[in-house]
Amino acid sequence: MKKVGMGVDFDPLHRGHIHLIKEAKKIGEVYAYINADYTAHHAPPFLSFEARKEICESLGVEAVPVTGLHYRLPLSxxxxxxxxxxxxxxITDIMDAAASHLPREEIFRLARKFAEKEMLMGIPRDWPDRNLIRWIAANELYGLKHKKKMDYHITPTYKIDNETVSGRYIRKAILENGRITAPVRHLIPSQTEKVIERELREGNVQKGRDADTLMHVANRYSKSKLLKLANINVDAAEKIVAGRPYEREDQLLFPLRRAGYQHVLSNLAISCMEKKVTRKDVAQLIDNYSKKGITPKDQKMENLIERAYFVARASQKMDANLADSVFRAGIDDFWEERYDEISSLSGVEAEKIRSLRKGLQYKAPPESILAGVKLRFPDLKRIDQNTICDITTRGSDIMAEFRVPNQVITGMLRLPAEEVTFLRYLLDSQLVPIACNVEMPEGKTRVRISYGLTR
Incomplete structure (x- = not known):
C-alpha cells in the first residue's frame, strides 16, 4: 500500500483541503505532516495540533506533528x-495543491535543473511557480543524494465560486465575530465546524504568543543583543530600538515594515524574539542537517559567508543587489563563465556579468578578521583580553562594545572598506553568527571577529 504525505498547516482544515485529501486517497493511505507549534507563516496556530489531529482522524487521515522549524528558519x-x-x-508519494502557471513537464524540468545544482535559493523571486518548483527540486535532490525520491503529484487548487478557499479569511472572520458565520460555514466541513465550535466555547482558539518574553526582548535588548538573534538584520534592530516602548505584538509590525520586512518575515522575526532564537542556534540546526546530507549547498552556512564576501567585493564594480542576484543564480556558473545561464536566472545582462567576471578573481573569505579599534586612552586601560566584546553598528560604521564593570565602552572598528562591507553583509545575512574577542598583540588592543560555527 502506498503512503501519501502532504506538508500542511490545516489551520483550520477547509474544503480545499478536503479536495486534496480525496485526491491523495486515490493513491494510498494519507498522512498529514502538520506544522504543530508554529505555522508555515511563522505564527502560532489558530487551532492546537490536538484539535487539528482530531479533525484529520475523523476524515481517515493520520496526523504527524512537525515542530521546531517555523520559529527558527525561513520557509525555504x-x-x-x-x-x-x-x-x-x-512516504512513497507527495500530494500538493497548486495553481501552477507553467506546464507540468516544464515545472519538473526546472526542478530537476535546480536539484542538480543543489540550488533552492536561486529560483527567481518573480516566478509564479517558485514555491512549487522549490518543493519538487528538494524532492529531486533528496532522491539524488539518498536514493529515496518520492513521486510528486500536483492537483489544481480547489475553488468555490471561482475563488480559492483561504484559511486566513476563515480565521479572521471567526476571530472578528467570535463565532462561525454563514459564509465561513460554507467553506469548512462539518468535522471542522464541530471542533471549532467546541474550541471557541472552551477558549482554546488562537492562544497567541508568550507576550511577557516578547515584550522583554523588544523593550530591553540592546541593538547588539538583537543582532545576535536569528532573522534580525541591522535595519530591523535599529528600527526596533528606536520605536520603543512596546506594549503589544502588533506594535512591532511597524518598525519591521519600515525595515523592509514583509508580513511573513515579520512573523518570523517576532517568533525569534519570542523564543530567543539566536543565530548560533539556527547555524547549529543547519549544520546538523548538513551533516546528514539534508541541507542543499546554497543553504549551508559557508555559502552564506561566501555570498557576503562575494557581494562585498563585487559591489565595488556593480550594484550590490545585482551582485547578490548573480551569486544566488549560481556562483559556480559565474566562475565557470556561463554568463547566459546566470543572466536567465538573475535578470542581470550577460555583458554586465562578463565584465564583472573579468575584473574579479576567486578569493576565499578570510577565516577571521583582526580589527583595530578607535578608543580614548582611559578606556583602553580598562580593557584586557578577558573583556567581553560584542559587535554593533552606528550609522554606516561597525562598532565594538566592551563590557567592563558598570559600563559599556563603545569604539569604532578600524578596517579596510572591503572588510567593513563584508561584515555589514554578514550582519544583514540574518543567520550567520558573529562573535568577537579582544586580542593584545604587542600590547595593542585589537578585536578578532569570527563568523559561522567553526571560524
Missing amino acids: YTVPIRIHLLANDG
Missing part, C-alpha cells in the same frame, strides 16, 4: 527538512 530552509521527514518515514 524548512522545505528540504520536511522532505527528509516524509522520506524517512517511508
Whole structure:
C-alpha cells in the first residue's frame, strides 16, 4: 500500500483541503505532516495540533506533528527538512495543491535543473511557480543524494465560486465575530465546524504568543543583543530600538515594515524574539542537517559567508543587489563563465556579468578578521583580553562594545572598506553568527571577529 504525505498547516482544515485529501486517497493511505507549534507563516496556530489531529482522524487521515522549524528558519530552509521527514518515514508519494502557471513537464524540468545544482535559493523571486518548483527540486535532490525520491503529484487548487478557499479569511472572520458565520460555514466541513465550535466555547482558539518574553526582548535588548538573534538584520534592530516602548505584538509590525520586512518575515522575526532564537542556534540546526546530507549547498552556512564576501567585493564594480542576484543564480556558473545561464536566472545582462567576471578573481573569505579599534586612552586601560566584546553598528560604521564593570565602552572598528562591507553583509545575512574577542598583540588592543560555527 502506498503512503501519501502532504506538508500542511490545516489551520483550520477547509474544503480545499478536503479536495486534496480525496485526491491523495486515490493513491494510498494519507498522512498529514502538520506544522504543530508554529505555522508555515511563522505564527502560532489558530487551532492546537490536538484539535487539528482530531479533525484529520475523523476524515481517515493520520496526523504527524512537525515542530521546531517555523520559529527558527525561513520557509525555504524548512522545505528540504520536511522532505527528509516524509522520506524517512517511508512516504512513497507527495500530494500538493497548486495553481501552477507553467506546464507540468516544464515545472519538473526546472526542478530537476535546480536539484542538480543543489540550488533552492536561486529560483527567481518573480516566478509564479517558485514555491512549487522549490518543493519538487528538494524532492529531486533528496532522491539524488539518498536514493529515496518520492513521486510528486500536483492537483489544481480547489475553488468555490471561482475563488480559492483561504484559511486566513476563515480565521479572521471567526476571530472578528467570535463565532462561525454563514459564509465561513460554507467553506469548512462539518468535522471542522464541530471542533471549532467546541474550541471557541472552551477558549482554546488562537492562544497567541508568550507576550511577557516578547515584550522583554523588544523593550530591553540592546541593538547588539538583537543582532545576535536569528532573522534580525541591522535595519530591523535599529528600527526596533528606536520605536520603543512596546506594549503589544502588533506594535512591532511597524518598525519591521519600515525595515523592509514583509508580513511573513515579520512573523518570523517576532517568533525569534519570542523564543530567543539566536543565530548560533539556527547555524547549529543547519549544520546538523548538513551533516546528514539534508541541507542543499546554497543553504549551508559557508555559502552564506561566501555570498557576503562575494557581494562585498563585487559591489565595488556593480550594484550590490545585482551582485547578490548573480551569486544566488549560481556562483559556480559565474566562475565557470556561463554568463547566459546566470543572466536567465538573475535578470542581470550577460555583458554586465562578463565584465564583472573579468575584473574579479576567486578569493576565499578570510577565516577571521583582526580589527583595530578607535578608543580614548582611559578606556583602553580598562580593557584586557578577558573583556567581553560584542559587535554593533552606528550609522554606516561597525562598532565594538566592551563590557567592563558598570559600563559599556563603545569604539569604532578600524578596517579596510572591503572588510567593513563584508561584515555589514554578514550582519544583514540574518543567520550567520558573529562573535568577537579582544586580542593584545604587542600590547595593542585589537578585536578578532569570527563568523559561522567553526571560524
